Amino acid sequence: MxxxxxxxxxxxxxxxxxxxxxxxxxxxxxxxxxxxxxxxxxxxxxxxxxxxxxxxxxxxxxxxxxxxxxxxxxxDSQVHEAQLAIAKQQMSSSGYLDAAKAELELARERWHRLQSLHTTGHARQSELSRAEKELKVAEANVRTATEDLETRRLEYERIATQLKRRSIHAPVxxxxxxxxxxxxxxxxxxxxxxxxxxxxxxxxxxxxxxxxxxxxxxxxxxxxxxxxxxxxxxxxxxxxxxxxxxxxxxxxxxxxxxxxxxxxxxxxxxxxxxxxx
Structure with missing residues (x-):
């Protein structure tokens, strides 16, 4: 059978x-x-x-x-195209980073000035310590702004890749x-x-x-x-x-x-x- x-x-x-x-x-x-x-x-x-x-x-x-x-x-890619346009705009917005860099420059100048004054006895140690802390905060702000901008760039690339994948191509x-x-x-x-x-x-x-x-x-x-x-x-x-x-x-x-x-x-x-x- x-x-x-x-x-x-x-x-x-x-x-x-x-x-x-x-x-x-x-x-x-x-x-x-x-x-x-x-x-x-x-x-x-x-x-x-x-x-x-x-x-x-x-x-x-x-x-x-x-x-x-x-x-x-x-x-259909209308939603993804709109998301990509928003991500591109956000990636191009560097105002926060520019402001953080300017603040860092001011903090660094203040710290150098107080350090010179402290050497000659014309600035108190507390003022120098406060300026040093402000400098560290300014440096951290620049790092944060840089990382945020990199995150926006990666988000743009992610959406761009996703949008590209919505067009199906012949593998061979x-x-x-x-x-x-x-x-x-x-x-x-x-x-x-x-x-x-x-x-x-x-x-x-x-x-x-x-x-x-x-x-x-x-x-x-x-x-x-x-x-x-x-x-x-x-x-x-x-x-x-x-x-x-x-x-x-x-x-x-x-x-x-x-x-x-x-x-x-x-x-x-x-x-x-x-x-x-």
């Missing part, structure tokens, strides 16, 4: 693998096996937003090719296959995905092989992949040989990377490889 759809799929693949082996040997009369697989994108990316909010503008549609860094979707070159959000819809923190992007400049051809066949394949090895429907052929490179054998089907997953810079090959195509026993 077959327990699950996944188990059924694995058994079908295993049966198909055995069938390919028998047919290939009958047809060619040599100890070789033709295995059938399929292609898929090098990467399938669910592009997500770091920020929540209402979608203001969708800049792409399914089927569009995009480049790294290209804007895809913009969230690829093709948009599906939009999950439209203008006016809300992007929530628990569902941040906005679109699906596939990387097609390279494809992965997936095959299930027997363990003894997997043992003959090494990462980096060159192998010819033939497309069934289009009768095209491409040289690929073995990029992954699973270290695990599927317990139910007894097969091993092998992935072959194909260059597809010119988009000659489609994802989802059936293809074959030929392995000598």
């Amino acid at each position: 077959i327990g699950s759809p996944a188990a059924t799929t694995r058994l079908v693949r295993s049966w198909h693998l055995a069938t390919c082996l028998v047919l290939a040997n009958l047809q060619t009369g040599v100890n070789a096996t033709e295995l059938e697989g399929y292609t898929e994108p090098l990467r399938t990316i669910e592009v997500a937003s770091d920020e929540s909010g209402t979608v203001a503008e969708v800049l792409v549609k399914p089927g569009d090719a995009v480049e790294p860094g290209q804007p895809l979707i913009r969230l 070159a690829g093709v948009v296959t599906e939009l999950h959000k439209e203008a006016g819809e809300f992007v929530a923190p628990n569902r941040p995905e906005v679109l699906t992007l596939v990387q097609l400049d390279s494809l992965l051809a997936n095959f299930t092989v027997m363990p003894f066949q997997a043992a003959t394949l090494k990462e980096g090895q060159t192998i010819t992949v033939r497309f069934i429907e289009t009768r095209q052929a491409s040289q690929g490179t073995v990029s992954f040989v699973s270290p695990v054998t599927d317990a139910e089907s007894g097969s091993v997953l092998v992935q072959i990377r194909l260059d597809n810079t010119d988009r000659r090959y489609r994802s989802g195509q059936r293809c074959r490889i030929r392995l000598e026993d």
